Amino acid sequence: MTKKIGYLGPKGTFTKIAVDSLFNGEEKADYATIPECMDAVENEEIDIAVVPLENAIEGTVHLTIDYMIHQVRLPIVAEIVVPIKQHLLVNERATDSFVDIAHVYSHSHAIAQCHQFLHKHLQQADVHYTTSTGKAAEMVAASDPTAAAIGNKLAAKEYGLKILAEDIHDYPNNHTRFAVLSKQEEPVISSGHAAGTQKTTLLITLPSDYAGALHQVLSAFAWRKMNLSKIESRPMKTGLGNYYFIIDVNQAYDQVLFPGVKAELEALGCKVTLLGTYPVYQMNTDEV
Numbered sequence: 001m002t003k004k005i006g007y008l009g010p011k012g013t014f015t016k017i018a019v020d021s022l023f024n025g026e027e028k029a030d031y032a033t034i035p036e037c038m039d040a041v042e043n044e045e046i047d048i049a050v051v052p053l054e055n056a057i058e059g060t061v062h063l064t065i066d067y068m069i070h071q072v073r074l075p076i077v078a079e080i081v082v083p084i085k086q087h088l089l090v091n092e093r094a095t096d097s098f099v100d101i102a103h104v105y106s107h108s109h110a111i112a113q114c115h116q117f118l119h120k121h122l123q124q125a126d127v128h129y130t131t132s133t134g135k136a137a138e139m140v141a142a143s144d145p146t147a148a149a150i151g152n153k154l155a156a157k158e159y160g161l162k163i164l165a166e167d168i169h170d171y172p173n174n175h176t177r178f179a180v181l182s183k184q185e186e187p188v189i190s191s192g193h194a195a196g197t198q199k200t201t202l203l204i205t206l207p208s209d210y211a212g213a214l215h216q217v218l219s220a221f222a223w224r225k226m227n228l229s230k231i232e233s234r235p236m237k238t239g240l241g242n243y244y245f246i247i248d249v250n251q252a253y254d255q256v257l258f259p260g261v262k263a264e265l266e267a268l269g270c271k272v273t274l275l276g277t278y279p280v281y282q283m284n285t286d287e288v
């Protein structure tokens with residue numbers, strides 16, 4: 001049966017680029033927000049959700065990770081890393097001059113990736129946050145010529161916008177990691193795509209705040225020579241100073257090392273939850 005994939009829309013978002021690079025032939029549905037897309041998998045309206053997780057310049061997409069931990073616990077079944085190139089998009093009636101731009105629209109993560117550009121060239125413009133870069137492009141297409149969007153080339157094409165400035169992100173090596181979420185047990189990505197590496201994401205809660213607690217947690221991985229690619233603390237939302245730790249380990253879940261880590265940490269009073277063990281795919285094309 002054809003699978004149904006949900007993504008952060010509308011058309012022309014980076015998430016859509018991520019989805020198109022991993023899935024073809026499947027039915028695709030766009031959602032206005034990340035929580036709506038994740039709810040749709042939880043409610044079984046769709047089989048798979050693709051949502052942004054982390055950007056190389058701006059860091060974690062907190063909305064995604066918080067919703068995954070606190071609201072809808074969906075397993076991460078794959079990750080795709082997409083090169084991100086941000087461009088300044090205006091409608092066909094706009095002039096070619098930055099000084100005529102009074103409003104800039106985009107997703108908060110895209111705005112943050114272009115802070116220096118905005119500071120240097122568009123200080124006069126008001127910044128407006130939108131639910132996605134695609135939404136910003138849609139709004140600019142329907143707006144007066146003083147509006148600009150920050151987004152990708154696909155959005156320029158989809159909404160008939162012209163590119164006033166290319167590659168306006170502040171640091172060149174820009175990528176975003178997208179998580180593929182699904183309750184399905186069987187592999188969701190076709191075997192035609194070659195995964196680079198395997199990763200496992202764990203959620204760890206410490207019993208209380210005491211000296212050396214995090215050191216003990218990290219030691220359980222260290223002496224087993226398990227390489228961590230990310231550790232992040234997020235508020236538990238139960239009071240100041242209470243945190244979860246989200247840890248990415250650069251290997252697939254196995255039946256020896258991971259159960260060992262889990263047992264050791266549980267003996268210390270920690271709670272260890274598996275958020276996913278999954279292949280990592282890389283998108284190479286620069287057509288973003």
Ligand SMILES: O=C(O)C(=O)C[C@]1(C(=O)O)C=C[C@@H](O)C=C1
Pocket residue numbers: 008012013014015016052055061084107109110131132133134176
């Ligand atoms: O707005 C989009 O186009 C998205 O897909 C979201 C998103 C994000 O949340 O980080 C994805 C990639 C870019 O980093 C900018 C925006």
